[in-house]
Amino acid sequence: MPTPYSPSIRRRRLSSELRRLRGESGLTLVDAAKGIGMGKSNLSKIEQAESRTVPSATLDKLLDLYGVDDHATRASLHELAKLAGEKGWWARYKDLMPQMLADFEAEACALRSYEAQVIPGLLQTPTYADAIFRANQVRDDEEIAQRVAARIKRQEILHRVDPPTYMAILDEAVLHRQVGSPEVMAEQLRHLVHMAARHNIDLYVLPFSAGAHPATEGSFVVMDFPDPRDASIAYLETPVTSMYLEEDRQVRLFNDMFGSAQSCSMTAVQSLALIDRHLHDLEE
Incomplete structure (x- = not known):
């Protein structure tokens, strides 16, 4: 692709x-x-x-x-x-997703994400994403369908012949928070296990037992690019705006936060075992 x-x-x-x-x-x-x-x-x-x-x-x-x-x-x-001046596919969804996010994701060679509340967007199933968007009760069915389509379209970068490496740290709360029905959550967890089997994707769970940790201030993504002329970017999303930080000291801070949070996390093997246990509980 x-x-x-x-x-x-x-x-x-x-x-x-x-x-x-x-x-x-x-x-x-x-x-x-x-x-x-x-x-x-x-x-x-x-x-x-x-x-x-x-x-x-x-x-x-x-x-x-x-x-x-x-x-x-x-x-x-x-x-x-x-x-x-060229427009990418995301121009069709310009009012439905954070400005420029898909631009940067399309070019990134590596992404590092910490998510404190829900499954990261790049790893969400359509039904899970639908439930997330329905939590905002002012959206109608047509807008929700468009938002889900845009989110799933973004995920195509992980399925390319030369996909970016993707490392995601999930707070354990993400696994406990039921989004949608138990069936929706079970499907989502099965998808996580499936995606984690890919060579370019590593998942880590930050357990409750880690206590206070360096990433307690909230979710973020750091993106690197293959051309050395393109500075790395730290991305944060708020209810009213999206922030793209690219100064060296800013990106270094988020890289340090990610590294420290990863050191507090379970290993990839332990993380998948925990996800499997949650999936088993849902399927009982």
């Missing part, structure tokens, strides 16, 4: 390259903006990946100003600008 384009990744990379080139040319943001006849705020948006597109003419002016003569470099940056 081909990897869909991720406009956000392309925009980040193009912006990073343009900032680097401006720095190497010794120009300030104000100088560069004046040099191509553009407002400072507009150029700042381009450099911060806030502009969805960079017109070809604008890009040429910037490259001329920065003294970029190499044809291959110019062609590469124009290709990035072109791809940055």
Whole structure:
């Protein structure tokens, strides 16, 4: 299955390259903006990946100003600008899932997730996801169906020929919290066991006996990307917004939290044994 384009990744990379080139040319943001006849705020948006597109003419002016003569470099940056404007499948669900999340997941080579409340979205069954969305009682059946479809579509990254590695730490509470009916939970736990058998997926349960632990502040995901030019991202979701953190110190903090939480968790074998016990209890 081909990897869909991720406009956000392309925009980040193009912006990073343009900032680097401006720095190497010794120009300030104000100088560069004046040099191509553009407002400072507009150029700042381009450099911060806030502009969805960079017109070809604008890009040429910037490259001329920065003294970029190499044809291959110019062609590469124009290709990035072109791809940055492409829409992935998730554009159809833009109002139904966190902004840019699927963009980043589509490009990630590794994901590390800690989940304190429910099964991570990438591992949910359709019936479990349906029950999660129905917990918000203001959604109608049509919207719920669309949200479930979007969530299941996101999961395709785990089934690619070259899937990302996925490490998920589940708080033990996730296994005890009945979402939907016992049948829904049993199906979900069977799915967890099935997914954990994949070579690219590792599941760990953080037991109640661990007590206070480094990840008590809530769920999060850290995503790494195959191209070294693309900085890792820590993702957090709240009821009103989604946060994407990419400063080195921020990502390092979440990596440390994940590592510490993993050290407090059961091993993968012990975790699957616990999941199996919960499944057995549900099926009795």
